[in-house]
Amino acid sequence: MAGTAIHGRLSWYVAKLVERRKETPTASSLVFDVPGWPGHDAGQHVDVRLRAADGYTAVRTYSIASAAMGERLELTVELMPEGEVSPYLVEAIAAGNPLEILGPIGGWFVWKPDQREPAQLIAGGSGIVPLMAMIRSRRQAGASAPFRLLYSVRSPEAIYYADELRALAAANDGLAVTFAYTRAAPVDSTRGPQRIDAPLIAANAFAVSENPIAHVCGPTGFVEAATGFLTQAGYAAARIKTERFGPTGTS
Numbered sequence: 001m002a003g004t005a006i007h008g009r010l011s012w013y014v015a016k017l018v019e020r021r022k023e024t025p026t027a028s029s030l031v032f033d034v035p036g037w038p039g040h041d042a043g044q045h046v047d048v049r050l051r052a053a054d055g056y057t058a059v060r061t062y063s064i065a066s067a068a069m070g071e072r073l074e075l076t077v078e079l080m081p082e083g084e085v086s087p088y089l090v091e092a093i094a095a096g097n098p099l100e101i102l103g104p105i106g107g108w109f110v111w112k113p114d115q116r117e118p119a120q121l122i123a124g125g126s127g128i129v130p131l132m133a134m135i136r137s138r139r140q141a142g143a144s145a146p147f148r149l150l151y152s153v154r155s156p157e158a159i160y161y162a163d164e165l166r167a168l169a170a171a172n173d174g175l176a177v178t179f180a181y182t183r184a185a186p187v188d189s190t191r192g193p194q195r196i197d198a199p200l201i202a203a204n205a206f207a208v209s210e211n212p213i214a215h216v217c218g219p220t221g222f223v224e225a226a227t228g229f230l231t232q233a234g235y236a237a238a239r240i241k242t243e244r245f246g247p248t249g250t251s
């Protein structure tokens, strides 16, 4: 029920879809109007609850893609072909359709515009979503912390926010973007299709001497691999923040 306090300021809100944008062949960005939404920090997530006519509910967790924008928020969802919730969100939900949102959730995997240290962002697939909220928040606040994004995707077509990321990187205001391809790389790519590895991290990450903070997000295996390579590069565990996009349950 909208506005029901769970604990602290966590509440369920009724959200109405105002826009659905195809992000890639298998992912959509969804913009919701959420009356009463208290705002959020970049990196936080929400629980989305779908309710069937017979009362059955399904709950899944989604990161917020947008910087704070009043009572609106944007999610980006990747289609899991056998999934219960993501096919509805990516392909079926129509403008005006309501659903329930609990949040904002999470206080550790966040970036705030008053942070000054270099931010090393590493994304695998849909793990770009909360990192994009950080990039957008940095831009919105005119913050000067240096950012580097290393974004691992299957192919050029699988890049979320491709035009926006390229434009932000071209603005040359302290955000560097590197794409790494696992299945199909563009012809002008200096690196063939392969998974991220220690040399790639060593070549692209901020040096430890710059006191960076790393945010790593993606499927569990990707996060574990990237964290291992950062550790090899000398990052202390306390300077690596992670978010795993493992499956979440139903209720």
Ligand SMILES: Cc1cc2nc3c(=O)[nH]c(=O)nc-3n(C[C@H](O)[C@H](O)[C@H](O)COP(=O)(O)OP(=O)(O)OC[C@H]3O[C@@H](n4cnc5c(N)ncnc54)[C@H](O)[C@@H]3O)c2cc1C
Pocket: 045, 060, 061, 062, 063, 064, 076, 077, 078, 079, 080, 082, 083, 084, 085, 086, 087, 126, 129, 130, 219, 243, 244, 245, 246, 247, 248
């Ligand atoms: C903190 C957090 C943030 C998340 N943020 C996002 C986000 O911004 N965008 C997004 O698209 N997803 C995100 N997810 C994943 C999301 O919660 C769902 O797991 C995903 O949308 C699949 O739900 P489903 O109901 O379609 O599939 P389900 O019915 O739950 O599962 C269908 C099949 O897919 C497998 N599966 C489910 N989820 C995953 C997964 N993430 N990776 C690999 N296999 C999986 C299941 O094991 C099962 O075999 C996040 C998860 C967490 C925990």
